[in-house]
Amino acid sequence: MKYLEVIAGAGSADTVAETAAKVKAMDFRLGPVGADGMQPMRMLISDDKVQRVLDLLQTVLGAQPSARILVMAVETVVPPPDEEHRKQEDSATAAREALYEGMEKSARLGPNYLILVTLSTIVAAIGLIEDNVAVVIGAMVIAPLLGPNLALSLGTALGDIGLMKKSISTLFVGILTAVALSAALAYFWPNELTSHEVLARTNAGLDSVALALASGAAAALSLTTGLSSVLVGVMVAVALLPPAATLGLMLGDGRFELALGAGLLLAVNVVSVNLASKIVFFAKGIRPRKWLEKQKAKRAMVTYVLVWILTLLILVLIIMEREALMPRNLEQQLKDRLNISAVERPTPADWTSLNPGVPAAIR
Numbered sequence: 001m002k003y004l005e006v007i008a009g010a011g012s013a014d015t016v017a018e019t020a021a022k023v024k025a026m027d028f029r030l031g032p033v034g035a036d037g038m039q040p041m042r043m044l045i046s047d048d049k050v051q052r053v054l055d056l057l058q059t060v061l062g063a064q065p066s067a068r069i070l071v072m073a074v075e076t077v078v079p080p081p082d083e084e085h086r087k088q089e090d091s092a093t094a095a096r097e098a099l100y101e102g103m104e105k106s107a108r109l110g111p112n113y114l115i116l117v118t119l120s121t122i123v124a125a126i127g128l129i130e131d132n133v134a135v136v137i138g139a140m141v142i143a144p145l146l147g148p149n150l151a152l153s154l155g156t157a158l159g160d161i162g163l164m165k166k167s168i169s170t171l172f173v174g175i176l177t178a179v180a181l182s183a184a185l186a187y188f189w190p191n192e193l194t195s196h197e198v199l200a201r202t203n204a205g206l207d208s209v210a211l212a213l214a215s216g217a218a219a220a221l222s223l224t225t226g227l228s229s230v231l232v233g234v235m236v237a238v239a240l241l242p243p244a245a246t247l248g249l250m251l252g253d254g255r256f257e258l259a260l261g262a263g264l265l266l267a268v269n270v271v272s273v274n275l276a277s278k279i280v281f282f283a284k285g286i287r288p289r290k291w292l293e294k295q296k297a298k299r300a301m302v303t304y305v306l307v308w309i310l311t312l313l314i315l316v317l318i319i320m321e322r323e324a325l326m327p328r329n330l331e332q333q334l335k336d337r338l339n340i341s342a343v344e345r346p347t348p349a350d351w352t353s354l355n356p357g358v359p360a361a362i363r
Helices: 010-020 047-063 085-089 096-106 111-129 133-140 146-158 162-186 196-200 206-225 230-237 241-251 256-283 292-340 349-353
Strands: 002-009 026-032 040-046 066-072
Touching: 002 010, 002 047, 002 196, 010 026, 010 040, 010 047, 026 256, 040 047, 047 066, 085 206, 096 146, 096 162, 096 206, 111 162, 111 241, 133 241, 146 162, 146 206, 146 292, 162 241, 196 241, 230 292, 241 256, 241 349, 256 292
Parallel strands: none
Antiparallel strands: 002 040, 002 066, 026 040
């Protein structure tokens, strides 16, 4: 439930009152007219009607530069709304203006973002090297790279080229920073980088694609429905920073084959999160207000989705080819390391020669 306060010219009172009646506001009040001719008008509405009210009021009050619309959350109402209103509240989608404000902050490339990326990269890299799952999860929860991905999807849904460019540059700088820091750490690290947590993120499979798609959809859904608590689980499930840190560690350690696997996993996560979140934003009706902007957003959405689908298909083909070649690659590495022409299973005769004291019946 939201409490809307409209501050506009007193001559707009009838129009605002008609809007409140059109959306069946639960309450509507007019305040006193100020010395400047502006009048506060307040209405109580359910969450599912916020976007409609904002669209109607912005259309009507667009010619008043000094007009303001304030949206305030309501913690509780006494007496509580009936069951029908509760169901409408549960199915409500957050207003695009509220989503935009939060995502625009996530897309800003500033000192705070770079500090978060740096700190979370250090935490993730050390957790990966030391095989400490709790530390790696801690870096996942910080999740500075998830915000620009979701902001990119929202920018496309709204046809906002500025937000899209800002999100792409922020994401690129964040990934580059994480990879560079991890590579520098691996270069000076004295021990072997062979922990389970590191090696687990050097192999991308089809299950990684499914996980990233589901997590990206969950992230967008949690934003549009206001269930922000779900985001913590999403951050852990579709963590972008550990694969980026692993990519840097493998590059710094000179293990380029494993670095390719980590880079592939990172690319799959980025593409899947963007694709799934864009589909959710579209399904939830997150679109621009004006008709011309809707047409631009529609064209951007079609191009955006096709590019991401094509990219994901290419990545899936690479994953399948990599999985098919991996057994042969491992066997070749074993041959080269042992300096033998073939890797064969020992025969019973070999076991006899290796264990002459063992009775034949037991052998």
